[in-house]
Amino acid sequence: MPHVPYRMCHVCRRKFPKRELERYVCRRDDKGGKEEFWKDPEQTLPGRGFYLCAREQCRNAKRAFRGRQKKCRGKI
Numbered sequence: 001m002p003h004v005p006y007r008m009c010h011v012c013r014r015k016f017p018k019r020e021l022e023r024y025v026c027r028r029d030d031k032g033g034k035e036e037f038w039k040d041p042e043q044t045l046p047g048r049g050f051y052l053c054a055r056e057q058c059r060n061a062k063r064a065f066r067g068r069q070k071k072c073r074g075k076i
């Protein structure tokens, strides 16, 4: 059986296969502006990342999460 990497949803703290999660990273844009959350569909961007599962309540909790990472606000 192939190894499946698991990651934890940052909101509900359940574990899911990585490919079922959406990854977001906190990084600056190319102009060196403010740090913001970027969606990372390839799950390869460097930087501090976190994962969210597909459940609606977790996706909706993104706003609450934003407050926790004070340096990194902006678009999710």
Ligand SMILES: [Zn+2]
Binding pocket: 009, 010, 011, 012, 013, 014, 052, 053, 054, 055, 058
């Ligand atoms: Zn979740």
